[in-house]
Amino acid sequence: MMAVALGLPALGCGDDDDGPVDSGGGDPIDSGRRDGALDATVVTDAAATVDAAAPDASVAPGIVINELYMTTLGGDGRRYVELRAAAGTPLTGLQLRLLRSNGTVAHTIDVAPGGTLTPGDGLWVVGGALVSNVDQFYSNASWGLDSSQGAVQLIRNGVAGPILVDLVGYGPAVTPAPPTPPTATVEGATAVPVPSADTDSIGRRAGAADSNVNSADLCRMTASPGAVNTACL
Numbered sequence: 122m123m124a125v126a127l128g129l130p131a132l133g134c135g136d137d138d139d140g141p142v143d144s145g146g147g148d149p150i151d152s153g154r155r156d157g158a159l160d161a162t163v164v165t166d167a168a169a170t171v172d173a174a175a176p177d178a179s180v181a182p183g184i185v186i187n188e189l190y191m192t193t194l195g196g197d198g199r200r201y202v203e204l205r206a207a208a209g210t211p212l213t214g215l216q217l218r219l220l221r222s223n224g225t226v227a228h229t230i231d232v233a234p235g236g237t238l239t240p241g242d243g244l245w246v247v248g249g250a251l252v253s254n255v256d257q258f259y260s261n262a263s264w265g266l267d268s269s270q271g272a273v274q275l276i277r278n279g280v281a282g283p284i285l286v287d288l289v290g291y292g293p294a295v296t297p298a299p300p301t302p303p304t305a306t307v308e309g310a311t312a313v314p315v316p317s318a319d320t321d322s323i324g325r326r327a328g329a330a331d332s333n334v335n336s337a338d339l340c341r342m343t344a345s346p347g348a349v350n351t352a353c354l
């Protein structure tokens with residue numbers, strides 16, 4: 122990982138996409154650091170590829186969206202998506218599709234350069250310039266999660282088109298569906314409520330299998346980019 126540990130900025134001027142990178146220091150939201158070992162309580166997501174319309178054996182096994190940070194502090198520079206898989210899982214060909222509240226696709230970005238494997242702690246952070254422990258950086262021009270409603274699809278481009286590997290919807294469910302597949306915007310009937318505090322994220326509950334029900338599998342927690350998720354608040 123790139124252990125970029127920058128301080129938290131003062132309240133950002135942007136609330137979602139494509140705003141200027143914030144400057145300034147402050148109290149970090151990420152007090153935790155990677156401990157170098159995958160949380161023993163984490164359960165591998167053997168069901169993640171069930172989401173796929175056309176299962177593909179080449180899809181990275183057991184990789185899930187582990188945490189999202191979309192609150193307004195720091196604008197896009199502070200936002201991130203943390204993935205989790207067993208150490209050494211190939212990330213080649215995986216992409217994130219960031220969906221806006223109206224179902225349009227804001228950005229489709231590569232998770233990592235070709236040939237990249239997940240590091241020893243199994244955590245991989247895609248994020249903006251101000252994110253601690255970011256592994257794959259994107260500038261605001263190609264990055265950003267809407268602050269109050271949206272969805273993140275983890276996909277892999279297969280021969281027959283993109284395959285949905287995992288999906289998290291937050292805020293009210295995104296409607297209508299995106300114009301191109303995969304069209305799902307939430308797992309289960311209800312998206313995950315967005316955090317009310319700028320120090321908080323939406324994270325996958327430690328020790329819980331991925332049941333493909335977002336409202337059951339994820340909860341609000343203290344943000345922890347590149348570190349094991351904390352307890353639900």
Ligand SMILES: [Ca+2]
Pocket residue numbers: 169172286287288308331332333334
């Ligand atoms: Ca899932």
Ligand SMILES: [Ca+2]
Pocket residue numbers: 187188203324344345346347348349350351
């Ligand atoms: Ca985390």
